[in-house]
Each structure stands twice: as structure tokens, then as C-alpha cells.
Amino acid sequence: MDNFNIKLPSKLCYLNAVAYFFKECLMQSEKLRDNPQLIYDLELVLSEAMTNAIKYPLVEDAPSIIILNISINDNQIEIAVTDFGKGFDIGAIPEPNFDEFQEGGYGIFIIKSKMDYVAYTINGKSGNTLLLRKKFI
Amino acid sequence: MDVKIELRENSQVFHISGRLNIDGAEKLKKEAKQLAQEKKTNWIFDLSEVIFIDSSGIGALVACLRTAGNNGGDLRLAAPQSEIRTILELTRLHRLFEIHNTIDEAANSFKK
Numbered sequence: 001m002d003n004f005n006i007k008l009p010s011k012l013c014y015l016n017a018v019a020y021f022f023k024e025c026l027m028q029s030e031k032l033r034d035n036p037q038l039i040y041d042l043e044l045v046l047s048e049a050m051t052n053a054i055k056y057p058l059v060e061d062a063p064s065i066i067i068l069n070i071s072i073n074d075n076q077i078e079i080a081v082t083d084f085g086k087g088f089d090i091g092a093i094p095e096p097n098f099d100e101f102q103e104g105g106y107g108i109f110i111i112k113s114k115m116d117y118v119a120y121t122i123n124g125k126s127g128n129t130l131l132l133r134k135k136f137i
Numbered sequence: 138m139d140v141k142i143e144l145r146e147n148s149q150v151f152h153i154s155g156r157l158n159i160d161g162a163e164k165l166k167k168e169a170k171q172l173a174q175e176k177k178t179n180w181i182f183d184l185s186e187v188i189f190i191d192s193s194g195i196g197a198l199v200a201c202l203r204t205a206g207n208n209g210g211d212l213r214l215a216a217p218q219s220e221i222r223t224i225l226e227l228t229r230l231h232r233l234f235e236i237h238n239t240i241d242e243a244a245n246s247f248k249k
Contacts, residue, residue, distance in 0.1 A: 012159055019156070019189070040189070040220045047191040051159050098229040103199045106192035106228050113227060 002028075006068040010054050010083065015047060018068070022046055029072055031136045041114045042134065046079060048107040049130050053083035062125065079132045087128040090120040140168055147247045148179040150215075150240055154186035157194030165194075169201040178210025181243040185216035195228055202234065211235075213243040 004025060008014050026032045026039050046068075053066045062084035069080040093108045112118050117133035138161025143150040149172060155161065172178070180201065187194075202212040214236045217225070225231040237243035 015158055015160065016156055019158075037220065037223070043189065044191055044224070047158055047189075051191070051193060055159075096228065101199055101230060101233045103196040103203075104192070106195060110192055110224075110227065 001071055001073040004068070004070040006070075007065055008068070010058070010064045010066050012051070012054055015050055015054075018050065019043055019047060022070070025070070025072065026077075029074075029136075031074065035136075038134075038136070042077060042079075045111050045114050045132060045134075046081075048111050049079065049081040049132065052107055053081050053085065053128075053130070056083065056085035056088065058085050059125070062127075067127070074136075076133060076135045080129050081132075082127040082129045084125075084127045087122040088120075090118070090130075138164060140165060142168065142172065144177070145244060148181050148244050149177050150181045150183055150244070152183045152186070154188075156189040157187050157197065158189065158191045159193035162193040162197035165197045166200050166204075169204050173204050173208045173210075176208065178205045178208040179247045180205050180210060180212045181215050181237075181240055181247075182212060183215050183240050184218070184221055187218065187221060190221050190224055192228075195224060195230060199230065199233070211247075213237055213246060215240045215243040 008018065023039060023043055026042060032039055050066065058064060067082040071078045090108060096102050096105050096109055111132065115132045115134050119131045120128065122128045138153065138155040138157055141152045143152060153165065205212045214234045216239060217236065235246065237246065
């Protein structure tokens, strides 16, 4: 099992740098290397999760950081994104209205579509964590 | 994300390259609004060099389509890579956009 723990400022300008690092890490897996669509999907999910974590307003006096914990083994990847924002009720977020062609509201839908397991917990000053898992076929 | 605009006789081609995420989305919408002010709104977004798009990028495409439409024009997508097409299909936005395999094909569609 390979583990990566990254603490970074809660700023959108670091999205691309993390994405490049993440993609390179995924390329080290033999099962992923030959599956560009799965690599793309995981990169997409991380981008959505990080964008969500960064764009929500912080709780007062909370650290302006996000923490990524990524674990990759031969069969599965687990991604945990922790932020210190106000959080949201993931169960209350509706699916996009596909007849209205919305400009936003696709992020959580995309994450749920691409991952096998999605859970979001709000832990006050300990932060909010979006936990994602995907098995490799 | 980088965008270069090519002015053609009947259309304007946005050659977009790189990663179209929240950062690129704002830049793209700004470029589009600027061109709309000049009343040039027959837009072709050349996506052949876009290597990544997320929901923010998708949202920018929808916003630009609306901007073009509100100014009497339209937006056509050209040459998206397979991963980009997959996202458009997942979000059902392939039903909203006219998607062409090449820029020339998209340009010709404005002449009809």
C-alpha cells in the first residue's frame, strides 16, 4: 500500500500542481497505467473534491488548508479530502436537472457517478472529510 | 489553460489548450464576454488540445453558449478528445451542444 499525505493552502491556484502530482502517482500502478479512462476519472474526481473543499467559506478561526490522504494498493484507491469550511449536507444535494442544462451543480453528481463509495462527515473543528473509494477491475 | 482566438469570415474560433477547470473557466468566460461586446458571436470552441475538463469547465461551456445565444449567435464544439466527450455525455450536455469532429466542419455549419 502506498500512502500520500499532503497538506496544502486552501487556494485554487494549487489545483493543477496537485493534479499533475496525483496523475504521476497513479501512473506508477500497473493496473492503472493501461487504463487512461480510469486515470482521467480519478483525476476528475480529485479536482471536483478539491474545488468543493476550497470554495466553501471557512469556519471562523479555522485553518485555511486542505488535507489530502491518498492510499493506493493493487486493488483499490482511497481518497480523503479534509477541509475546515462550513460543510454541507451531501444527501441534500439534488441530482442536476438534465433538462435545464445547468451551468453548475454537477460536481457531486460526477463524484458519485465515478466512485464506488462516497461518504462525507462533518466533524466541527476537526474538519469535514469527503471519503472516496474506487476498486480496480 | 490558454486560449487563442482566430477570426474567420463567418465565425470565431477559440483554440483552447490545457486544463479547463475552475481557473480556466473564468478566463474563458471573460474572453467570450469580450468578444460578445464586439458582436462577434458565431463561436467555435476547438477542444482538440483540451486535456482535462471538470464540472467548472463544463459550466463555462454552458455559460458561453448562453452568452452567444443572448447576443444573436451560437456556439459549436469541435474535436473534443474522447474523455471530454464522455463527460459531456455523463452530464447529458451532448444534447445541448452541436459537436463537430473538425473545426472546418463546425465553421461550415455556420454558413448554412
